[in-house]
Structure formats: C-alpha cells, structure tokens
Amino acid sequence: MEFVTPFASILIANRGEIAVRIARTCRALGVRSIAIYSHADAASLHVRACDEAVPIGGRAPAESYLRGDLVIAAAKRSGAQALHPGYGFLSENPDFAHACEKAGIVFIGPTCEAMRAVGDKIAAKEIAARAGVPVLPGYSGPDQSAAGLGAAARQIGFPVLIKAAAGGGGRGMRLVESEDAFEAALRAARREARAAFGDDRVFLERYLRTPRHIEVQVLADSRGEVAALGERECSVQRRYQKMVEEAPSAAVDDALRSRLIAAAAAIARAVGYRNAGTVEFILDEDGSFYFLEMNARLQVEHPVTELTTGLDLVAEQLWLAAGRPLSDAVRNCRTSGHAIEARIYAEDAAHGFVPSTGTITCYREPAGVRVDSGVAAGSPVPDAYDAMIAKVIAHGASREEARQRLATALDEYVIGGVATGTGFVRWIIEHPDFAAARTRTDFLARTLPAADAIPARVLGLGEDGGSAGELAAMVAAVARRMPPELDAATPPSATYRRLGNWRHSVQPVEVSFAEVGRPVQVSWDHAAGTYVARLEGRRARIRPCGQGIFEVQDEAVRLWAGAWRPEAAEVAVSLRGLVMTFSRAAETSVTRRKDDPSGPGESGSLPAPMSGRIAQVNVAPGQSVGAHDVLMVMEAMKMEHAIAAPYAGRVAQVCVQPGQTVRAGEPLAVLSHE
Numbered sequence: 001m002e003f004v005t006p007f008a009s010i011l012i013a014n015r016g017e018i019a020v021r022i023a024r025t026c027r028a029l030g031v032r033s034i035a036i037y038s039h040a041d042a043a044s045l046h047v048r049a050c051d052e053a054v055p056i057g058g059r060a061p062a063e064s065y066l067r068g069d070l071v072i073a074a075a076k077r078s079g080a081q082a083l084h085p086g087y088g089f090l091s092e093n094p095d096f097a098h099a100c101e102k103a104g105i106v107f108i109g110p111t112c113e114a115m116r117a118v119g120d121k122i123a124a125k126e127i128a129a130r131a132g133v134p135v136l137p138g139y140s141g142p143d144q145s146a147a148g149l150g151a152a153a154r155q156i157g158f159p160v161l162i163k164a165a166a167g168g169g170g171r172g173m174r175l176v177e178s179e180d181a182f183e184a185a186l187r188a189a190r191r192e193a194r195a196a197f198g199d200d201r202v203f204l205e206r207y208l209r210t211p212r213h214i215e216v217q218v219l220a221d222s223r224g225e226v227a228a229l230g231e232r233e234c235s236v237q238r239r240y241q242k243m244v245e246e247a248p249s250a251a252v253d254d255a256l257r258s259r260l261i262a263a264a265a266a267i268a269r270a271v272g273y274r275n276a277g278t279v280e281f282i283l284d285e286d287g288s289f290y291f292l293e294m295n296a297r298l299q300v301e302h303p304v305t306e307l308t309t310g311l312d313l314v315a316e317q318l319w320l321a322a323g324r325p326l327s328d329a330v331r332n333c334r335t336s337g338h339a340i341e342a343r344i345y346a347e348d349a350a351h352g353f354v355p356s357t358g359t360i361t362c363y364r365e366p367a368g369v370r371v372d373s374g375v376a377a378g379s380p381v382p383d384a385y386d387a388m389i390a391k392v393i394a395h396g397a398s399r400e401e402a403r404q405r406l407a408t409a410l411d412e413y414v415i416g417g418v419a420t421g422t423g424f425v426r427w428i429i430e431h432p433d434f435a436a437a438r439t440r441t442d443f444l445a446r447t448l449p450a451a452d453a454i455p456a457r458v459l460g461l462g463e464d465g466g467s468a469g470e471l472a473a474m475v476a477a478v479a480r481r482m483p484p485e486l487d488a489a490t491p492p493s494a495t496y497r498r499l500g501n502w503r504h505s506v507q508p509v510e511v512s513f514a515e516v517g518r519p520v521q522v523s524w525d526h527a528a529g530t531y532v533a534r535l536e537g538r539r540a541r542i543r544p545c546g547q548g549i550f551e552v553q554d555e556a557v558r559l560w561a562g563a564w565r566p567e568a569a570e571v572a573v574s575l576r577g578l579v580m581t582f583s584r585a586a587e588t589s590v591t592r593r594k595d596d597p598s599g600p601g602e603s604g605s606l607p608a609p610m611s612g613r614i615a616q617v618n619v620a621p622g623q624s625v626g627a628h629d630v631l632m633v634m635e636a637m638k639m640e641h642a643i644a645a646p647y648a649g650r651v652a653q654v655c656v657q658p659g660q661t662v663r664a665g666e667p668l669a670v671l672s673h674e
Contacts, residue, residue: 004030005029005030005031006029006031006082006318006319006321006322006324007031007081007082007106007318007321007322008031008032008081009031009032009033009034009078009079009080009081009082010022010026010031010032010033010034010080010081010082010083010084010108010318011034011035011036011054011071011074011075011078011080011082011083011084011105012026012033012034012035012036012046012050012083012084012086013036013065013071013075013083013084013085013086013089013090013091014046014065014084014085014086014087014088014089014091015036015037015038015041015044015046015065015374015385016044016045016046016374016385016386016388016389017372017373017374017388017389017390017391018086018087018088018298018300018372018374019035019046019049019050019086019374020045020046020049020372020373020374021314021372022084022086022314023035023046023049023050023051024049025312025314025315025318026050026051026318027051028312028315029315029318031318032051032052033049033050033051033052034050034051034052034053034054034074034075034078034080035047035049035050035052035053035054036053036054036055036056036064036065036071036074037053037054037055037056038055038056038057038058038059038060038063038064038065038384039055039057039058039059039064040059040380040382040384040385041380041382042055043378043379043380044374044375044379044380045373045374045375045376045379046374052078054074054077054078056070056071056074057070058070059382059384060384061089061384061385065089065090066089066090068090068093068095068096068099069099071083071090071096072099072100072103072105075100075103075105076103076105080105081105081106082105082106082107082108082318082321082322083100083105083106083107083108084108084109084314084317084318085107085108085109085297086297086298087297087298087299087300088386091109091296091297091298092115092119092167092295092296092297093115094112094113094115094116094119095112097109097110097111097112097115098112106321106322107321108275108317108318108321109275109276109296109297109317109321110273110274110275110277110296111272111274113271113272114271114272114273114274114296115296117271118267118271118273118277118293118294118295118296119166119167119296120165120166121140121163121164121165121166121167121168121203121293122140122165122201122203124267124291124293124294125138125140125203125291126140127267127270127271128267128270128291129291130270131263131266131267131269131270132266133263133266133267133291134288134289134290134291135290135291136205136206136208136282136290136291136292137156137205137206138156138160138203138204138205138206139152139153139155139156139203139204140165140203140204144201144202146183146186149162149182149186149202149204150179150182150183150186152204153176153179153182153204154179156204156205156206157206158176158177158178158179159175159176159177159178159207159209160175160176160204160205160206160207161173161174161175161176161204161205161206161207162174162175162176162185162186162189162202162203162204163189163202163203163204163205164189164192164193164196164197164199164200164201164202165193165199165201165202165203166193166197166198166199166201167193167196167197167199168293168295170237170239170240170241171192171193171196171197172189172190172192172193172196172197172200172202173189173240174186174188174189175207186202188633188640189202190202191615191616191640192635192640195615195635208282208284209442210285210440210441210442211235211282211283211284211285211440211441212233212235212249212251212282212283212439212440212441213233213234213235213237213242213280213281213282213283213292213441214231214232214233214234214249214251214252214260214280214281214282214283214289215231215232215234215278215279215280215281215299216228216229216230216231216232216260216261216263216264216278216279216281217229217230217231217232217276217278217299217302217305217313218264218265218268218273218276218277218278218279219275219276219313219316219320219326219330220268220269220273220274220275220277220320220326221274221320221324221325221326222274222320222323222325223325224269224272225325225326226265226268226269226273227265227326227330227331227333228260228261228262228264228265228268229305229309229311229330229333229335230247230248230257230261230305230308230309230335231247231248231249231252231257231260231261232245232246232247232248232249232299232301232304232305233245233246233247233248233249233250233251233252233439234301235439235440235441235443236428236434236439236443236444237441237444238353238444242300242301242343243342243343243421243425243428244340244341244342244343244425244428244429244434244439245300245301245304245340245341245343246304246338246339246340246341246399246402247304247305247307247308247335247338247339248308248335248338250399250437251283251437252283256283256287256289259289260281260289263279263281263289263291264279267279267291267294268294271294273296274320275317275320275321276297276298276302276313276316276317276320277294277295277296277297278294278295278297278299279291279294280292280293280294280295282441285440298313298314298317300343300388300391301341303339303341303370303372303391303393304339304340304341304393305339307337307339307370307393307395308335308336308337308338308339308395309333309334309335309336310329310336311329311330311333316330337395337396337397337398337401337402338395338396338397338398338399338401338402339393339394339395339396339402340393340394340399340402340403340406340429341391341392341393342391342392342393342406342410342425342426342428342429343388343390343391343421343425344388344389344390344391344392344413344415344420344421344422344425344577345387345388345389345420345421346381346387346388346389346418346419346420347387347419347420347421348419348579349419349421349423349424349577349578350419350578351609352609353421354609354610354636354641355383355387355610355612355636356381356387356418356419356420356579356610357381357382357383357418357610357611357664358380358381358417358418359378359379359380359381359417359418360375360376360377360378360379360380360381360415360416360417360418361377361416361417361548361562361564361572362377362414362416362417362547362548362549362562362563362564362574363375363376363377363379363414363415363416363547363562364412364413364414364545364547364549364560364562365413366392366408366409366410366411366412366413367412368394368405368408368409369392369393369394369395369405369406369409370392370393370394370395371390371391371392371393371413372390372391372393373389373390373391374389374390375389375390375415377547377548381417381418383610383611383612383636383664389415389420390415392406392409392410392413393406394406394409399437400435403429403434403435406429407426407429407430410422410423410425410426410429410576411426411557411558411559411560411576412559412560413560414549414560414561414562414574415562415574415577416548416562416563416564416572416574416579417562417564417574418579419574419577419578419579420574420577421577422576422577423468423576423577423578424577426576428443428444431447433446433447468575468576468578469578469580470535470538471540471552471554471557471559471561471575472561472573472575472578472580472582473520473535473573473580473582474520474522474533474535474540474542474552475533475542475550475552475561475563475573475575476563476571476573476580476582477520477522477533477582478522478531478533478542478544478550479550479563479571479573480571480582481522481531519535519536520533520534520535521533521534521535525541528541529543530542530543531543531544538554539554539555540552540553540554541553541554545560548562548563548564549561549562550562550563552575559575559576561573561574561575562574562575566581570582570583604649604652604670604671604672604673605667605669605670605671606631606643606645606646606667606668606669606670606671607664607665607666607667607668608634608643608662608663608664608665608666608667608668609641609643609664610634610636610641610664611636611661611662611663611664612634612635612636612641612661612662613634613635613636613659613660613661613662614632614633614634614635614656614657614658614659614660614661614662614668615632615633615634615635615640615658616632616633616658617631617632617654617656617657617658618630618631618632618633619631619632619651619654619669620651620654621651621652621653621654622650622651623650623651624648624649624650624651625645625648625649625650625651625671626645626648627645627646627647627648628644628645629644629645630642630643630644631643631644631645631651631668631669632656632668632669634662643668645671646671647671647673648673649671649672649673650671650672650673651669651670651671652669652670652671652672653669653670654668654669655667655668655669655670656668656669
C-alpha cells in the first residue's frame with residue numbers, strides 16, 4: 001500500500017533553527033511534528049513551530065538533548081513513528097540510532113553500521129583510501145601517547161593538524177605550526193574532543209595552507225542507489241567554524257565536478273550508506289583534492305543545495321527513511337543559478353566574538369531571501385547551546401546577483417537584544433576577495449590577521465566610531481524622543497493614532513553622541529511621515545515601523561535597526577548586529593561593555609566575558625603575567641575560549657577552579673599592575 005505521507009508523526013530530536021526547518025517540511029507533507037525541549041528552551045521558537053512539544057527537563061545538553069534515554073522516552077510517550085535527529089547532538093551517534101531501532105522508532109538517517117564506519121574519522125580515511133579516493137598524508141595509528149603522536153608529527157612535518165577521531169565541526173581541532181607548541185595543542189584538542197564527543201582520540205594530517213573546502217551532497221536509498229547532487233564551497237571559516245557557504249563553487253569546473261561526484265559516490269557505496277550525507281574534501285591550488293571526512297547527517301549548509309536544485313532535502317530524507325527509492329526529482333536533478341548562505345551567530349564581534357546571550361527584544365526578517373531562523377521576538381538565547389541562531393540564504397541567476405541580494409538582506413535583518421555577527425558576515429561578502437571568489441581557507445587570516453580583534457571599520461563603525469555608530473545614535477535619539485507611553489514596540493497604526501497633535505509640535509532637540517558629545521538634532525517631517533535626524537553634516541530619515549523596528553535612510557545606505565529599553569534610563573540600538581547602548585540623560589554615549597577586557601577595572605578584577613565552564617586554569621596567585629597571556633580557558637556554546645590578561649601584571653587572586661560553572665560578569669581573577 002502506498003502512503004500519502006512518509007510517516008504519521010515525527011519527533012524532532014533537536015532545537016533551534018534546524019528543528020523549525022524540519023517542522024516546516026513536516027507541515028508541508030501532512031506529518032505531525034513533535035518537539036522536545038529543555039528547561040532553558042521552554043519559550044523557544046521550535047517549541048511553538050511544532051504541532052506538539054514534550055519537555056525532557058535539564059538545561060545543558062548533557063542533561064537534555066544528549067540524553068538518548070530521555071529522547072526515546074519522549075518519542076514513545078508522544079506516539080512518534082519516526083525520529084529526525086537534525087544535526088549536532090545525537091545525529092551521528094550510532095548507539096542512539098540502534099536504540100531507536102530497538103524501541104521500534106524509525107531513525108531518519110543512515111544505518112548505525114554506516115554511521116560507525118564513517119563516524120570514526122580514522123576508519124573513514126581508510127575506507128576512502130580503499131575506494132581509490134585520495135587522502136592526505138598523516139598518522140592514524142593506535143599509539144595515542146603524547147610521545148608517539150609527537151614523533152609522528154615530526155615525521156609528517158610541521159605545520160600539522162590535530163583532529164578529533166570521533167567527530168568534526170572544528171571541535172577538537174588544532175593547527176600546530178612548530179614542534180614546541182605540539183604538546184599544549186594536543187592537550188587542548190583532547191580536552192575539547194572529550195567534552196564534545198566523549199572520546200579524546202585524535203589523528204594527525206598534513207596541513208595545506210591555502211586549500212578550498214569543498215563538499216558533495218549525497219542521497220542514497222536502501223536499494224544501494226546513490227545520487228550526488230553537486231558541490232558546495234565552505235572555505236570562509238573562523239576557528240574552523242564555517243561562516244559563509246555557497247553552491248556551486250567558482251573553483252570547480254565540469255571535469256573536476258565529475259571527479260568529485262564520483263569520489264563521493266564511491267565512498268557512500270563502500271559503506272552501504274542510506275539517506276542524506278555529505279562527503280567533504282579539501283581542494284589544493286594545483287587542482288588536487290583529498291578526502292576530509294563524511295558527515296552522516298544533514299549539513300547546516302544544506303539550503304544552498306536546495307535553492308540551486310529545487311529539492312527539499314528533508315522531504316527526501318523522510319521518504320528514504322520510509323523505504324522509498326530515490327525519487328525521479330533526485331535522479332533527474334539539475335542545478336540552476338547560485339546560492340550563498342551566511343550563518344548568523346549570537347556573538348559580539350566587536351569584543352573578541354564572545355557569545356552573546358539574553359532575550360530577543362525585537363525581530364525583523366528581510367524579504368526576497370530565505371531565512372532559516374530559530375528565534376523570534378521574545379525568544380531566549382541561552383548560554384548552554386551553539387551560538388548559531390539563524391541563516392540567511394540568497395539565490396540568484398549568477399554568483400554576483402546572489403551576493404548582492406545577500407548584502408541587501410543583511411542590512412534589512414534586525415535581531416535586537418543580543419549582539420550578532422551580521423555586520424561581520426556582511427563585510428565578508430562585500431570584501432573584494434570574496435567578490436572575486438578568492439575564498440580559500442586562509443581568507444580571514446589573510447584579510448584580518450588578528451581575527452579576534454576586529455577593526456571598527458569592518459563592523460561598519462569607521463575607524464573613529466562613526467558611520468553605523470552615528471546612525472545608531474540617531475535611532476536612539478528618535479526612540480527616546482517618542483512619548484514615554486509610546487514604547488518603540490507599539491504598532492505604527494496605534495502610534496500615529498495616539499500621537500494626535502503631539503507629532504505636529506515636535507521641536508528639534510539635542511542629545512550627545514559618544515564621548516566627544518556631538519549633538520543629534522531630531523525633528524518630525526509631517527509630510528513624509530518620518531523623523532529627521534541630523535548629526536553634524538550627516539542627515540538621515542528614520543521611520544518607526546512598530547515592534548521596536550526602525551527604517552533608516554541616509555544618502556549612503558538604507559537599512560533597518562531595532563531599539564529597546566534595557567533599563568529606564570537607556571535606549572539600546574541594534575544595527576548590523578552591533579548593540580550600542582545610549583544613556584537617556586543629557587549626555588548620550590556608546591556604553592563600553594561591563595566585561596570589556598581592553599582595560600583594567602578599578603579593582604583589577606577580570607570578569608567572565610560569558611557564561612560557561614572553566615576548562616583550565618593556567619595561573620596561580622603571585623604569578624607574573626604578560627599582556628595577552630592566556631590565564632584560563634572557558635567552554636561556552638560548545639567552543640573553547642581563551643581568557644587573556646588585558647595588561648601585564650601580577651595575579652593577586654584566582655577566583656575559580658577547573659570544572660566550575662560561572663555566569664557572565666563573575667570574577668575570574670584579580671590582576672594588579674606590576
């Protein structure tokens with residue numbers, strides 16, 4: 001009997017944007033979607049996006065989404081016929097896939113045998129080599145001792161990459177440039193791999209300095225038929241985390257594409273793969289490519305393949321898991337145009353990319369592009385999970401058309417309440433090297449040598465704090481000039497109805513901007529229905545759009561901003577991902593973060609820049625340290641973050657110990673000047 005839908009109901013064992021995206025396909029197919037959520041996620045968007053939601057308790061992943069027993073119990077309790085793992089969490093855990101099978105729940109993904117075969121990165125390299133696919137020189141032997149791995153690294157030659165054997169995604173990966181740095185990097189890689197995958201085994205690879213990161217999307221059915229849908233390029237990375245992805249790659253011609261597709265299909269067949277997966281390669285400057293790994297799941301960047309093929313990869317996953325062969329749409333797939341995806345992370349690019357947490361106060365998505373988001377107005381951004389909260393994907397007939405659409409969309413995207421990397425990824429896609437498709441993996445290292453100290457110009461501020469900062473000040477002046485009872489979140493129809501005669505009598509007012517105290521004048525243009533703000537020689541029209549959103553137009557740019565009141569005397573403005581706080585007193589200023597480590601506080605206390613867990617403490621009381629020495633390492637949002645000394649001095653006190661959980665702003669150490 002042929003069913004109209006692949007399954008009656010599916011439990012989505014994930015959270016955030018991927019859970020919302022899977023629920024969207026379920027709705028289109030008439031499948032009941034079931035969410036799970038932790039205590040920290042009770043108010044999250046994915047809970048509302050599904051037809052049903054089941055609490056599983058806990059707060060951190062290890063207490064909730066990584067507890068396979070709790071997830072399967074929730075699936076049974078809800079009557080789910082199948083389970084989609086999304087990506088991350090348990091998506092590549094063969095034991096979990098086997099447990100689903102034993103519980104009578106269909107796991108939407110590869111078999112546990114295939115997952116084991118490719119999930120161990122050492123074994124996967126051996127499989128690729130046997131299938132005739134080139135692999136990088138390296139070491140993947142059984143000797144896991146520091147001495148043995150060090151000897152192997154010397155034989156390979158520096159620089160080398162240390163990589164986690166049990167997982168990918170940049171976790172547990174370290175680049176080692178010289179022999180004297182090897183042991184410290186090995187300890188850090190093992191610590192991060194153990195925290196991420198519960199397995200601290202590593203292997204070594206020769207490091208290619210300027211390759212491209214290319215991957216091929218595959219789909220395979222239970223009859224052994226494999227389809228490879230073309231390549232994506234994911235070369236723009238920071239700390240091995242992908243930031244911008246596109247399809248197809250400008251560096252791949254038809255001949256090379258055929259070789260990549262054949263290699264990806266060969267690996268999938270070699271392991272008896274089923275469902276969706278991705279085979280990753282690195283492409284050297286001379287056109288040689290090498291197998292990197294196979295991810296036994298859907299990838300974060302799958303939308304660029306969907307937009308260039310017209311396929312719904314999640315729908316294909318569901319039908320394949322239900323036992324159907326590859327669809328005619330997959331077999332006859334042709335690509336069209338170009339797609340580029342920008343990942344939006346909740347992180348403060350202006351302050352070393354530390355994670356930014358809180359509650360989304362105002363939210364506006366751009367038109368004309370695809371947005372896969374896990375947040376909306378009112379959504380929490382907890383500190384326990386990955387920092388990626390959304391993706392913006394643009395499609396065009398050409399790469400340039402897609403690039404320009406994406407740039408416009410990022411100017412129109414507003415996420416208030418937390419800092420995001422929106423302005424940083426916009427700078428990336430506007431960079432001449434990106435525009436010319438010169439996007440090797442050294443792109444950020446080449447264009448921003450100090451990748452954790454982003455110049456103001458990159459974020460649209462200008463070297464003197466101007467540009468976007470000036471526009472933000474104008475928005476703040478308008479937001480504070482509106483009557484107190486008319487909060488920026490009031491819908492525009494109600495705003496204009498209730499303003500009455502007040503709007504006709506608004507007189508120019510002055511507020512100061514930044515430490516230099518430059519005045520902003522604000523007046524109301526009744527004919528145009530906008531505020532007019534002036535800061536010295538710059539003039540902008542600002543239109544309240546309701547729900548805390550403002551349209552901003554000056555001679556150079558047109559973009560959108562969000563404004564809210566974190567405290568009674570303040571107005572905060574989000575513009576291109578930057579969050580700037582302005583006092584509502586006579587002197588308005590861009591507030592320095594309370595946890596800004598660029599200079600010592602009065603007490604010399606070094607506060608935690610984010611909430612997280614202390615992974616390592618490198619100093620003791622009485623120890624002398626230099627500026628930028630790493631004092632300790634924190635784990636937050638699934639990544640390690642080095643806590644460095646902001647100035648040279650002596651450690652007066654260490655306030656934390658390894659394994660301790662701290663909140664943002666808590667003191668980590670006290671540092672006195674020498």
